[in-house]
Amino acid sequence: MQINLKRALAGITGLGLILLTVNVTLVEWGGGPALQVAQPVLALALLALLTPQVRLGRQAFVLIGIALTVALVFQGSDWLALSRAGLEKAAFICAFFCALSSLRSVAEVAPSIQKAGRFLAKQPPGRRYIALTFGGQMFALVLNYGAIALLGALATANMGMERDPRIRKIRTRRMLLAIQRGFTSTLPWSPLSFAVAITTALVPGTSWATVVVPGLITGFLMAGAGWALDTIFKPRVAPRRGSRETPDGSWLLMSPLLVLLVLIMGGSAGLFLLTGIRVVGLVLLVVPVVAVAWAFLQTRHANGGSEQGLRARIGSYMMTDLPSVKGEVVLLMLAGYIGTVGSALLTPAMTASGLDLSEIPAPIILVACIYVVPLAGQCGMNPILAVTLLMPVIPSAEVLGVSPTALVVAVTAGWALAGVTSPFTATTLLIGSFGGVSAHHVGLVWNRWYFMVTSILLSVWVVVFGFL
Numbered sequence: 001m002q003i004n005l006k007r008a009l010a011g012i013t014g015l016g017l018i019l020l021t022v023n024v025t026l027v028e029w030g031g032g033p034a035l036q037v038a039q040p041v042l043a044l045a046l047l048a049l050l051t052p053q054v055r056l057g058r059q060a061f062v063l064i065g066i067a068l069t070v071a072l073v074f075q076g077s078d079w080l081a082l083s084r085a086g087l088e089k090a091a092f093i094c095a096f097f098c099a100l101s102s103l104r105s106v107a108e109v110a111p112s113i114q115k116a117g118r119f120l121a122k123q124p125p126g127r128r129y130i131a132l133t134f135g136g137q138m139f140a141l142v143l144n145y146g147a148i149a150l151l152g153a154l155a156t157a158n159m160g161m162e163r164d165p166r167i168r169k170i171r172t173r174r175m176l177l178a179i180q181r182g183f184t185s186t187l188p189w190s191p192l193s194f195a196v197a198i199t200t201a202l203v204p205g206t207s208w209a210t211v212v213v214p215g216l217i218t219g220f221l222m223a224g225a226g227w228a229l230d231t232i233f234k235p236r237v238a239p240r241r242g243s244r245e246t247p248d249g250s251w252l253l254m255s256p257l258l259v260l261l262v263l264i265m266g267g268s269a270g271l272f273l274l275t276g277i278r279v280v281g282l283v284l285l286v287v288p289v290v291a292v293a294w295a296f297l298q299t300r301h302a303n304g305g306s307e308q309g310l311r312a313r314i315g316s317y318m319m320t321d322l323p324s325v326k327g328e329v330v331l332l333m334l335a336g337y338i339g340t341v342g343s344a345l346l347t348p349a350m351t352a353s354g355l356d357l358s359e360i361p362a363p364i365i366l367v368a369c370i371y372v373v374p375l376a377g378q379c380g381m382n383p384i385l386a387v388t389l390l391m392p393v394i395p396s397a398e399v400l401g402v403s404p405t406a407l408v409v410a411v412t413a414g415w416a417l418a419g420v421t422s423p424f425t426a427t428t429l430l431i432g433s434f435g436g437v438s439a440h441h442v443g444l445v446w447n448r449w450y451f452m453v454t455s456i457l458l459s460v461w462v463v464v465f466g467f468l
Contacts, residue, residue, distance in 0.1 A: 007319070009053070009323075010319050010320070010323040011318065011319055012049065013049060013050065013053070013322065013323045013326060014317070014318035014319055014321075014322040014323055015318065016042075016045070016046050016049055017046065017094065017098050017322045017329065018098070018318060018322070019042060020039075020042045020043060020046055020091055020094055020095055020098075021094070021095040021098045021099060021284070021288075023035055023038055023039055023042055023091070023095075024039060024091050024092055024094075024095035024284065025095065025099075025281070025284040025285055027039055028277060028278070028280075028281030028282075028284055029275075029277060029281065029285070030277075039087070039088055039091050040083075040084045040087035040088055040091065042091065043087040043088070043090050043091035043094065043333065044087055046094070046333075047062065047090070047330065047333060047334075050326050050329060050330050051330065053326055054326055054327045054330050055327065058327050058330045058331055058334075061330065061331060061334035061335070061338065062330070062334060064334070064338055065086075065334050065337050065338050065341070068338060068341045068342055068345065069083055069341060071345055072341055072344060072345065075345065075348070077344060077348075082340070082341055082344045083341060085340055086336070086337040086338075086340035086341045087337060089201075089336040089337060089339075089340050089388065090332075090333035090334070090336045090337045091333075092197075092201070092336070093194070093198070093332045093333055093335070093336045093384065094329055094332065094333050095284055096194065096197055096280065096283070096284065097194075097325075097328070097329060097332055098322065098329075099283065099284045099287045099288055100144050100192055100287060101144075101321065101322065101325060102287060102288045102291040102292075102317065103142060103143075103260075103287050103288075103290060103291040103294075104142070104143045104144055104146045105291070105317050105321045106291045106294045106295045106298065106313075107142045107143050107146070107260075107294075108143065108146055108150065109298070110256070110294070110298065112253070112256040113139075113142070113143075113150070113256065113257070114150075115249065115253050116135070116139075116253045116254050116256065116257060117139070117150050117151050117154045118154055118158075119249050119250075119251075119253045119254070120132055120135040120136075120151065120154075121151065121154040121155045121157075121158045121175070122158055128171075128174070128175060128178070129174055129175075129178045129226075129227060129230045129231075130178075130227050132151065132155070132175055132178035132179050132182060133178045133179075133181060133182035133185070133223050133226060133227060134182060134223065135151075135182070135254065136148075136151055136178065136179045136181075136182030136183050137182045137183070137185060137186050137219075137223070138254065138257040138258070138261060139151060139183075139257065140182065140183045140186045140190070141186065141190055141192055141257075141260070141261055141264070141265075142257060142260050142261075144192065145183075145426045145427070145430070147179070147183055148179055148180065148183055148426075148427060148430045148431065149430060151179045152176060152179055152430060152431065152434040153434070155172065155175040155176060155179065155434070156172060156176075156434050156435075170234075170235050172434075172435060173435060173446065174230060174234065176431045176434055176435050177226070177230070177431070177446060177447070177450075178226070178230070179431070180419075180420060180427050180428075180431045180442075180447075181222065181223065181226040181420060181450070182223060182226075183419070183427060184222065184416045184417075184419035184420050184427060185218075185219040185220075185222040185223040185226075185416065186219060187219075187412060187415055187416040187419060188211075188215035188216075188218040188219055188222075188409070188412040188413055188415070188416050189211070189212050189215030189216045189218065189219050189412075190215075191208045191212075191264075191265060191268055191279050191280065191283055192264070192283060192287070193412075194332075194383075194384060195383070195411075195412045195415040195416065196208055196211060196215065196280070196408075196412060197280040197283075198336075198384055198387055198388065199387060199391070199408045199411045199412055199415070200278070200280070200408055201280070202387065202388065202391040202392070203391065203397070203404050203407050203408050203411075204396075204404065205397070205404040206404045206405055206407075206408050207278050207279060208268075208278070208279035208280065209269075209272065209279065210404075210405045210408075211405055211408045211409060211412070214405065214409045214465055215409065215412060217461065217465075218409060218412065218413050218416070218458060218461065219416075221454065221457050221458060221461060222416060222454055222458075225450065225453050225454045225457055226450060226454075229449060229450055229453060233449075260290065260294075263286075263290050264283075264286055264287060264290060267282075267286045267290070268282045268283055268286050271285075271286065292310075292314070295310060295313045295314070296310050298313070299312075299313055331382065332382075332384060335382040335384040335385035335388070336384055336385075336388055338385055338388075338389070339384065339385045339386070339387065339388025339389040340388055342389045343388065343389050343390070343391070343392040343393060344392075346389065346392075346393060347392060347393055350393060357393065357394065357395050358395040358399050358400075362400040362401055362402050362466065362467075363463045363466070363467075365394060365395065365400060366400075366402070366406060366407070366410040366462045366463055366466050367410075367459045367462065367463065369394070369407070369410035369411045369413075369414050369462075370410055370413050370414040370417065370455055370458055370459055370462065371414065371455065372386070372390060372414060373386050373387060373390075373411065373414035373415050373417070373418045374414060374417045374418040374421045374422065374451070374455075376390075376418070377418040377421060377422025377423075377424060377425060378421070378422060378423070378443075380424050381424075382424070382425075383415045383418050383419070383422075383425070386418075387411055387415065391411070394407070402466040402467065403466070406462065406465055406466035409461075409462055409465055409466075410462040410466070413458045413461075413462060417451060417454065417455060417458070420443065420447045420450065420451065421443040421444065421447055421451050422443055423438070423439040423440040423442070423443050423444075424439070425439075428442045428443045431446075
């Protein structure tokens with residue numbers, strides 16, 4: 001009876017997440033007023049369903065959200081409209097996460113992805129860092145945080161065969177940092193990153209199309225700085241004779257990732273030109289379609305084209321994969337909600353205090369964006385929460401005298417740096433678990449000099465771009 005009850009609850013949870021994702025996708029594609037009204041209602045109902053199922057730490061965020069809503073009521077503002085806006089933000093974040101999870105769910109069990117990961121992990125030391133950095137970027141587009149989990153597991157397994165403990169420790173650290181920095185360097189430009197999706201939604205007049213080129217430059221600076229630091233400061237060790245392992249296969253093993261990259265980014269760009277719908281809304285449709293098509297190909301090869309195999313795979317996604325990430329869903333949804341309603345409380349408080357950020361020179365504002373988000377991460381703030389809370393407080397691009405894209409470039413750069421320094425983000429937690437150290441050690445010791453060098457490079461870059 002208890003097993004049946006758990007299975008029924010898992011099915012309801014998975015169905016609820018899918019319904020909300022479909023609703024948000026239809027709204028992005030111009031759905032009618034009824035769908036728009038249903039969006040915050042579905043988000044609230046989903047939170048009510050998920051909250052009793054998650055641990056106390058996640059439930060605390062729900063209580064904070066309720067407390068802020070009560071504060072809005074007593075403030076005398078239009079709390080109902082603000083709460084609805086917060087729930088709509090939470091719904092979009094949930095849908096975006098579920099859409100990305102559909103592709104990750106298929107990719108994680110694909111033999112071609114496993115082979116590509118092993119090929120990267122077994123590269124010789126001379127080119128292993130750069131291979132894992134740029135290979136990790138391609139994996140990040142398909143697996144999101146699963147890229148760190150997959151490549152981290154393969155890297156540590158490969159180094160586990162190294163008998164010299166000193167060499168094993170050094171190379172494991174270098175490999176893990178390459179994976180982490182490769183992943184975070186995609187955040188400023190990838191159409192599948194929360195950094196781009198959330199920030200462009202908060203800054204009017206911006207979209208993925210406007211930020212992709214400067215975002216690529218940000219990513220190049222981050223990846224290049226990591227490679228340069230690794231090359232300059234890598235310890236000199238003499239490997240045992242015959243200890244090197246030749247990777248199986250060739251770079252053609254990366255072709256499935258390249259095909260997926262072309263399908264997702266090319267499909268999104270093509271639909272954008274045809275429809276004019278913002279790219280993050282297109283991603284909500286393109287990614288699940290690619291995932292279902294890939295799952296069909298997998299089951300066709302495994303089951304001789306049986307439709308039952310595809311139905312079973314979709315059922316497993318709804319009954320197992322989606323319910324397993326309910327904790328992350330609650331955290332992300334509440335981060336969006338708390339940031340939205342919290343900013344509505346913060347802005348009047350700043351006005352009452354006489355603090356006017358518009359008097360601060362624009363270069364200082366742009367540079368501050370790079371440092372504020374990582375600093376908030378040290379205090380336990382999720383980047384989604386930090387950005388949604390702070391962006392409404394920052395003067396508009398028009399007031400600063402810069403383009404709206406410059407603000408997005410600065411904020412996404414700070415978001416990416418938070419991904420390598422904050423002990424509370426999934427990236428540092430995963431890298432720390434694979435490296436046998438704490439997430440705090442990863443962020444503030446392993447990445448200390450990387451942060452210092454990269455933050456200076458990015459500060460110069462965002463100011464130059466802002467005033468080109």
